[in-house]
Amino acid sequence: MPTPLRFAPEFASTVERLYKLAAAPSDWALSVEAFREALERSAASRFRGAQPAAREINAYLESLNLSDLALSCACGAGNSRAWEEFISRYRAELYRAARAIAGESAGRELADSLYAELYGLESREGRRRTLFDYFHGRSKLGTWLRAILAQRHVNELRRTRRTDSLDAPASDDDPRPAIEPPAVPDDASDPERSRYLALLQAVLSEALAALEPRDRLRLSYYYIEDLTLAEIGRLVGEHEATVSRKLDRARRDLHHQVDAALRVKKRLSEAQVQLCYEYAREEWPFDLTRALSKKE
Amino acid sequence: MNPRDNDREFGAMLRRGLSSGPAAPESDCLDASQLAAYYERTLTAVEIRACDLHVSNCAHCRSQLAALARAEPERVASGSRPMSWLWDWRLLVPVTAALTIFIAWVTVRKPFEALKTAPVAPMVAQTQTPAAAPQPALPPAPQAVEVLPKESAQAKKLEAPASARAKDLDSLSTREGRSESAANNRLGEAKSLAKARKESDAEAKKKVAAAPERTRGDSSASGAPGAAAGAGAYAQATPPTPAPLPAAPATNETVTVQSDEVAGSAQTAPPAAAPAAPAPAARKAATTQNAPAARTLGGVAGGNLAGSAGGVATQKSAPLQAEAVTSRFKQDQSKPIVIPTPDASIFWRVAGSGEIQFSRDVGATWQPQLTEPELRLAAGIAPTPKICWIVGSGGAILRTEDGETWQRVKSPTPKDLVSVVAQDANVATITASDGATFTTKDGGRSWKKGKKSR
Numbered sequence: 063m064p065t066p067l068r069f070a071p072e073f074a075s076t077v078e079r080l081y082k083l084a085a086a087p088s089d090w091a092l093s094v095e096a097f098r099e100a101l102e103r104s105a106a107s108r109f110r111g112a113q114p115a116a117r118e119i120n121a122y123l124e125s126l127n128l129s130d131l132a133l134s135c136a137c138g139a140g141n142s143r144a145w146e147e148f149i150s151r152y153r154a155e156l157y158r159a160a161r162a163i164a165g166e167s168a169g170r171e172l173a174d175s176l177y178a179e180l181y182g183l184e185s186r187e188g189r190r191r192t193l194f195d196y197f198h199g200r201s202k203l204g205t206w207l208r209a210i211l212a213q214r215h216v217n218e219l220r221r222t223r224r225t226d227s228l229d230a231p232a233s234d235d236d237p238r239p240a241i242e243p244p245a246v247p248d249d250a251s252d253p254e255r256s257r258y259l260a261l262l263q264a265v266l267s268e269a270l271a272a273l274e275p276r277d278r279l280r281l282s283y284y285y286i287e288d289l290t291l292a293e294i295g296r297l298v299g300e301h302e303a304t305v306s307r308k309l310d311r312a313r314r315d316l317h318h319q320v321d322a323a324l325r326v327k328k329r330l331s332e333a334q335v336q337l338c339y340e341y342a343r344e345e346w347p348f349d350l351t352r353a354l355s356k357k358e
Numbered sequence: 359m360n361p362r363d364n365d366r367e368f369g370a371m372l373r374r375g376l377s378s379g380p381a382a383p384e385s386d387c388l389d390a391s392q393l394a395a396y397y398e399r400t401l402t403a404v405e406i407r408a409c410d411l412h413v414s415n416c417a418h419c420r421s422q423l424a425a426l427a428r429a430e431p432e433r434v435a436s437g438s439r440p441m442s443w444l445w446d447w448r449l450l451v452p453v454t455a456a457l458t459i460f461i462a463w464v465t466v467r468k469p470f471e472a473l474k475t476a477p478v479a480p481m482v483a484q485t486q487t488p489a490a491a492p493q494p495a496l497p498p499a500p501q502a503v504e505v506l507p508k509e510s511a512q513a514k515k516l517e518a519p520a521s522a523r524a525k526d527l528d529s530l531s532t533r534e535g536r537s538e539s540a541a542n543n544r545l546g547e548a549k550s551l552a553k554a555r556k557e558s559d560a561e562a563k564k565k566v567a568a569a570p571e572r573t574r575g576d577s578s579a580s581g582a583p584g585a586a587a588g589a590g591a592y593a594q595a596t597p598p599t600p601a602p603l604p605a606a607p608a609t610n611e612t613v614t615v616q617s618d619e620v621a622g623s624a625q626t627a628p629p630a631a632a633p634a635a636p637a638p639a640a641r642k643a644a645t646t647q648n649a650p651a652a653r654t655l656g657g658v659a660g661g662n663l664a665g666s667a668g669g670v671a672t673q674k675s676a677p678l679q680a681e682a683v684t685s686r687f688k689q690d691q692s693k694p695i696v697i698p699t700p701d702a703s704i705f706w707r708v709a710g711s712g713e714i715q716f717s718r719d720v721g722a723t724w725q726p727q728l729t730e731p732e733l734r735l736a737a738g739i740a741p742t743p744k745i746c747w748i749v750g751s752g753g754a755i756l757r758t759e760d761g762e763t764w765q766r767v768k769s770p771t772p773k774d775l776v777s778v779v780a781q782d783a784n785v786a787t788i789t790a791s792d793g794a795t796f797t798t799k800d801g802g803r804s805w806k807k808g809k810k811s812r
Binding site: 107125155158159160162163196197198200201202205206208209210211212213215216219220262266270275276278279281282283285286287289293294296297298299313316317320339342343 | 368369370371372373376389390391392393394395397398399400401407410411413414415417418420421422423424425426427428429430431
């Protein structure tokens with residue numbers, strides 16, 4: 063948790079106004095002071111040690127989801143009424159999202175563990191530690207909860223696979239072999255085979271590295287994460303038709319770039335270029351999809 | 359190599375290549391608060407760019423964000439902008455085009471409907487106007503007759519000029535195959551009768567049309583403008599006899615043609631049918647070269663033709679018709695109703711006394727079959743030489759299936775009936791004075807009410 067940013071006294075009126083805007087019910091017993099501390103934590107998280115101008119801080123504070131921040135503050139303080147409100151609003155959605163992310167059984171376990179951390183079973187310096195302290199109001203509380211579930215799930219996957227790889231380094235799940243050079247078949251009739259594959263790999267990596275971040279992002283979501291166009295659209299803030307069009311364009315551009323690089327830079331003939339694709343199809347040097355999944 | 363396969367392989371290579379990118383320092387990884395704010399895009403632009411750069415190179419943070427995206431509640435996942443697709447401009451184009459086509463269709467359709475109904479109305483009005491005339495002795499052969507308007511202003515407005523009508527009849531008479539002298543005599547008789555009648559009934563402004571005589575097997579007399587629709591109208595030659603005849607439209611919105619005036623005669627000729635032809639096309643079609651055929655047109659087939667060609671018109675003229683027939687009920691019960699059959703020599707008629715008579719010799723002699731003095735019989739139709747339907751006041755429906763014995767058919771309405779259309783002994787449609795129509799397909803055991811004519 064970042065060190066709280068202490069607001070100057072001139073922010074008192076702003077804090078008061080935002081507190082009223084948050085409209086926390088009185089039975090949540092949320093004090094202005096507690097709300098100010100939540101705002102300070104949020105600002106500290108956003109600016110991360112920088113020295114923002116008062117105008118920037120004001121603009122940032124105005125953009126927050128104040129009612130959700132108030133609820134998280136009240137829940138973090140252990141207010142039972144606030145917890146009732148939280149459970150009535152988010153419990154069902156939390157379990158549904160957990161099942162969608164991790165599956166039926168693992169999802170429930172995931173949601174249960176999150177509940178425990180939200181409630182705050184640990185305490186430090188006489189203050190109960192709760193995950194709510196990390197909610198800064200930059201998004202809706204529900205989205206933040208789903209983001210935590212997603213993080214927990216991916217972290218768990220990574221941890222499990224790392225453990226597995228240590229236990230069985232030679233297994234198929236071992237990421238190490240994935241980045242090793244390919245084993246050229248003994249009966250390879252073309253002595254240039256490995257050279258063609260290396261050339262294709264180099265050219266493709268170069269073209270991918272030159273992609274615009276958002277193009278690379280769309281391609282990655284599509285080819286690696288196997289998301290639908292609609293899901294990609296939500297992630298990159300575009301309509302799915304736009305995503306489809308841009309994906310198609312990026313793929314065609316990449317193809318042309320790779321073709322051109324093989325012919326011009328690597329001075330391969332049309333037949334040799336076709337051989338590159340053929341060898342790659344037969345025995346791509348390493349399965350980088352698997353390699354990626356092991357990295358997670 | 360197939361370019362698509364090439365792209366797929368390249369995608370697989372990208373999957374691997376992206377995984378081997380430079381790793382970002384873990385010290386810069388996002389905490390939960392930043393992760394959530396980055397996901398919600400509530401960070402500042404500078405922060406978002408920094409996060410983009412870090413996450414694009416950090417598999418750890420990317421995985422966390424991916425897990426966060428997968429945990430998104432469904433209601434948001436299904437669309438963060440509810441109903442926003444309604445405002446997508448790409449949808450506006452087809453919607454606007456469809457609306458334009460619909461409006462254009464509605465706009466264009468109305469004038470066509472008006473065109474479809476307008477020219478037909480006069481014909482129907484003319485065919486429906488009854489006229490009172492003294493009942494002459496029965497002629498040996500009825501001929502086409504004209505119907506005259508009564509008080510109806512609308513009928514007067516719609517009726518064709520008498521001169522034009524006489525001209526039409528004259529031209530028709532020239533096509534008749536009878537001897538010239540006989541034809542001239544009968545035509546002259548018819549014209550003089552028409553003239554006398556016109557003078558004597560000026561108040562009603564009735565018009566007399568002379569029906570041409572014709573030779574059997576030759577061209578039939580076509581209905582003059584306003585000639586009877588449906589069953590056709592027959593002129594009875596000497597002496598001229600007003601002969602209100604039923605029209606026989608095929609639709610539920612039936613039309614009765616009352617042929618009150620008789621002009622022209624042909625003793626040996628079959629009755630000249632004035633085909634039901636509310637529309638010019640139908641009228642033209644009715645001018646056939648064959649008398650039986652013409653009568654067929656004027657009978658059942660003619661009714662169908664009228665119904666199909668002038669269906670709209672018949673609907674619109676139903677009040678006129680009802681009015682005309684009602685007036686006939688009130689004014690003139692003495693005039694006989696002559697009912698032709700597909701057989702050129704066979705006729706029925708309803709005498710003014712309410713007696714139903716039958717003739718096998720083109721009206722030379724008449725045999726009484728049934729007397730219903732309490733009924734005012736208004737219209738009849740004979741789809742075959744042995745089957746005849748006659749309707750009248752109080753919902754009276756009479757029918758013979760053998761040409762001799764008459765039966766009272768159960769009526770669906772107590773109101774006066776003004777017309778009947780029949781295809782055979784089972785299928786018939788009647789029209790009441792209030793415009794209501796009823797159809798039976800089982801010889802009158804059950805009736806189905808049709809659309810009510812206005």
